Amino acid sequence: CRKDYEEDNEFLELMDGFIIINPLQEDVVKKYSSIFRLIELPIINTIYKKEYREKDxxxxxxxxxxxxxxxxxxxxxxxxxxxxxxxxxxxxxxxxxxxxxxxxxxxxxxxxxxxxxxxxxxxxxxxxxxxxxxxxxxxxxxxxxxxxxxxxxxxxxxxxxxxxxxxxxxxxxxxxxxxxxxxxxxxxxxxxxxxxxxxxxxxxxxxxxxxxxxxKIGRKYIDFFDELRKDNPVVSVIMPTYNRPKMLRRAIKSVMDQTYKNFELLVVNDGGEDVKYIIKEFNCNAIKYFYKKNGGLSSALNYGLDRAKGKYIAYLDDDDYWLPHHLKILVNFLDNNHEVGLVYAQTRRIDLDGNIIKRKSCKPYDKYYLENIDNQMTTCSVMHRKNDLRFEDIKTHMDWIMWAKLSKKGVKIAHLDKISSVYVRHKNAMLTKDHKDSKEKARKIIKRL
Known part of the structure; x- marks a missing residue:
């Protein structure tokens, strides 16, 4: 908190929290936020060790x-x-x-x-x-x-x-x-x-x-940021998982590699094999692991929503992954566009071997198309402000119903044409009868909204 910043009220009002270097600065920053920490500047001159000897x-x-x-x-x-x-x-x-x-x-x-x-x-x-x-x-x-x-x-x-x-x-x-x-x-x-x-x-x-x-000082910064993520995360990332440990590890790593760090990651195991050992590998307080009785994808998503602390919600299935800038661009957009309730970026679609199926798979937002024809966004591309809505109990396309609900309630939706996530398509996943039936069921639910 520098001298010129201390007298800039408009600048200070933009801050969510502060790191101060002198106790007297506490009186300044606590007017704007209850989140602050005194962390001293580190020493760097430890190369030369003084010799104490007689001299004139x-x-x-x-x-x-x-x-x-x-x-x-x-x-x-x-x-x-x-x-x-x-x-x-x-x-x-x-x-x-x-x-x-x-x-x-x-x-x-x-x-x-x-x-x-x-x-x-x-x-x-x-x-x-x-x-x-x-x-x-x-x-x-x-x-x-x-x-x-x-x-x-x-x-x-x-x-x-x-x-x-x-x-x-x-x-x-x-x-x-x-x-x-x-x-x-x-x-x-x-x-x-x-x-x-x-x-x-x-x-x-x-x-x-x-x-x-x-x-020592670096550790203080890490501890402070860990506490922020634990107690007051800006983003809650909900990651349902079920019997895909190898893919889960990649998905979690992509969250840990985000350039934006003020998040919590809620990994919800929907009754599959226990993957607690994978969570421990990351040794990060921002990750919260939950194991629940099998209830399907919607159940796992809602389980995460019920426990989310962040003001923004993001989703990542255990087989998909993010590029490092994903959270940053979406958080920045919502922070600077208060009238927008949901934003989604662009997604690259690949197969299980990593071959690109479609470089950009999300369509620009169209209210009529979303509410009447088909989904326009992948779940892994979305971030929205926290609300009381929950996912419908349906096998697939519960995300389409959720976005359509928000749209019909008048929530403003925005699209960023920048690739920040990767969606993995499984072979023949969209050709099964269950998938087609579930999509038709979703369409009927949306019409009744």
Missing amino acids: SLDIIWQGLFNNKKYIEKLEPIIERLAKQCNYRIKLVYNTNCVPLKDDGIIRFIPWKMSAWQKILAQSDIGVTIKDFSDKWEKRKPSTKVLSYMAAGLPVICTPTEADKMVIKHGETGYFAYTEKDWYKYLKMLIENPKLREKIGKAGREYAVNNFSVE
Whole structure:
């Protein structure tokens, strides 16, 4: 949640949830959503490990931009005073995005260079950061700078933000300095005591590496997104299955490979062989597995609908599969077209050997055609807003009846001519008498709607 975003109410109102990097941002985001999580930025400077050794000069380092030079200017007289009192040659090393104001032996300027900066940090002795809390934005800054010092093994002195207070333990991994007297006291302590510098520096590095590595912070993101999918999924994907374990594995993988991740997957086993072992292979909290007594496809679909938490519903039979962008394009469309209640994309039809039967098998939406002649969309291509309707108890074509119900109720239907799903046609599946009888039964049901 950046500074320019915090003041953009229209932008914030579009968000479903937030990741914040400073506790003070909570007051901003909770006005717009109850879904937020504080996740710190990760440290990246762990390549160089500091060596603590005797030396006759000390480098006190400050990272900052040219427009923040006013802060470091407050420390200059204190550093100059200490340089005259101590037996060490003391240098204040700083980087900016502009030329240095001076370079007189005490104040030394180093231009920013990422490839060298980690090494420079590790070769320094004390890290400092100073702020002016009369500036509202300064209070909200993350602890990035402090953590980079700690990760480099430097003892830290800082005017702490709320985020800094969460990562520094005063007197153990660094010091908080609010006044000129504080700065003089803690700088003098660290300058005169090499063992204290080493003790504080090592404790800080251990804490930073153990809690703020890329792996640790990445895990926090994954856990947060898993919780969102589990407790507040945007999309509920309903997948009925019956004795097709090999195909089921492919179908589930296609859902897991979606670029859009805020979903729950409800796998409903309609009394077939137990496939819990396949579910466990994916090790994902977003997948919910249900085993029920055999009742047919409509029964399995309705079982999933009764347990769906998402505001959008999508379907995928265990023998079909999605392309990675499927959920993303449909969610984006419904999010941006509130008048539309159902949207379907284009489907490629293949046979069991993977040969293409029809590159595009869905027809553009036509209200009269759907309500009177035939289905225009495959189940795997559809996403609709959650409602109270349920599938008719019929062997096949229950999806056609459902879409026709929605159409006759005045629900606006839209079609995206972009292939995002693959429908697998089984040999002679549409030539059986049961299939033809069921289609005719569906047509009669639709006429009575």
